[in-house]
Amino acid sequence: MINLGDLGYLYLDLKSRKGKHPICAHFAIRGGRRVSETEYQLPVVALVCNFSGSSLAPVRLNHSEVETLFHEFGHALHSLLSRTEYQHFSGTRVVLDFAETPSNLFESYAWDYRVLKTFAKHYSTGDIIPKELVESMVGAKKMFAATELQRQILYALVDQTLFGEQPSTGIDTMAIVADLKRQHTSWTHVDGTHWHTRFSHLTNYGAGYYSYLYAKCFATSIWQRMCQEDPLSLDTGSALRTKFLQHGGAKDPADILNDLAGSGIVRSCHGGIIPDITSLCKEMELLKC
Structure with missing residues (x-):
């Protein structure tokens, strides 16, 4: 080393x-x-x-x-x-479309038993976290994966709509949010609720919350192609450092991703890039291969 x-x-x-x-x-x-x-x-x-x-x-x-x-x-x-x-x-x-990719990638390590067993121990007995418990948590996560994805898409839609073309005379944000929820989710809207007023990302990530979904797709592709087989591999860690993290915003994200994980992780669209969603759908078991 x-x-x-x-x-x-x-x-x-x-x-x-x-x-x-x-x-x-x-x-x-x-x-x-x-x-x-x-x-x-x-x-x-x-x-x-x-x-x-x-x-x-x-x-x-x-x-x-x-x-x-x-x-x-x-x-x-x-x-x-x-x-x-x-x-x-x-x-x-870095550009917003790429900013959350490293953070989402490292979330995957928190769900891998091979990683958790290196530090997750009972505070008094020192017993290592049981593998069966981790498998049960992963199973519960996948059980509601589609619901969680639906929620994230709704957040992104609300963000895009509120920061999109709106009249300068003022808008009824509650009506907009309720309408989007009825159109794009399976949940019943409860009148008088205003969750968007507590959604801080509308301030911090105005019109950019979709980048979390982009990042989740990019990160899942990297995980499946490079990290999943052996998340503790020194070679993989070295590649993540030299090909992924060390460039900051000085290199085009599409070039970083393709050089790191190979072609197909990004797609060109109207002069920009969009993520390939295949890996994320497989991870959520929404796509069988």
């Missing part, structure tokens, strides 16, 4: 406390950049979460929290491992 020296600095602020904003997020405090031929400015990153616990007892995470931690750590690795000439292209400073 090659010793690459210091890669960057990662600050962890994982526990909840009074007055702390209830968020789990990655923050790039300083991006990496080439200072000279012999000097590189190392990135500085913070991972901020709100896991319940105290100084008197160990913090015990449920699996959803573990998945969230892996998601945000995917962003952190993107920032820490990128090696770009300019700070503006460092780490997660």
Whole structure:
């Protein structure tokens, strides 16, 4: 294994406390950049979460929290491992369609027993998480995969519609959301509910929430082609670093994905790219092959 020296600095602020904003997020405090031929400015990153616990007892995470931690750590690795000439292209400073791909890829590691057994142990007995329990969790996830996909598509549709062409005189957002829900989901709309007013991604990802679905497709293709056979492979890890994460926003995402995982992972469309959905459908068992 090659010793690459210091890669960057990662600050962890994982526990909840009074007055702390209830968020789990990655923050790039300083991006990496080439200072000279012999000097590189190392990135500085913070991972901020709100896991319940105290100084008197160990913090015990449920699996959803573990998945969230892996998601945000995917962003952190993107920032820490990128090696770009300019700070503006460092780490997660990429086109929106590609930004959530590393984080979604690392979520897959949180569902793989071979990965979980390396650290997931009972806090008092030290017993490794049972394989049967992980298989049961995976089964439950797949049972509602279509419902979850429907929910994500609805979020993206609401986002696109509200940020699309709307009259300048004001709109009834509740009516728009209710109509989209009736058209595109199997759920009954409950009058008087306003979930979209609490959907923070409408502010942070205005007209861009679809990128989560793009990223899920890209990440699932990478996982199935490269990581699924042996998620702990050093060769695969090296490829993810050198072909995927180190480019930041300095290389076209289509070129990154094709060079990493081979052709077919992206498709050209109206001058841009769209993901191939085959791998995601297979993962959700919506497509039999």
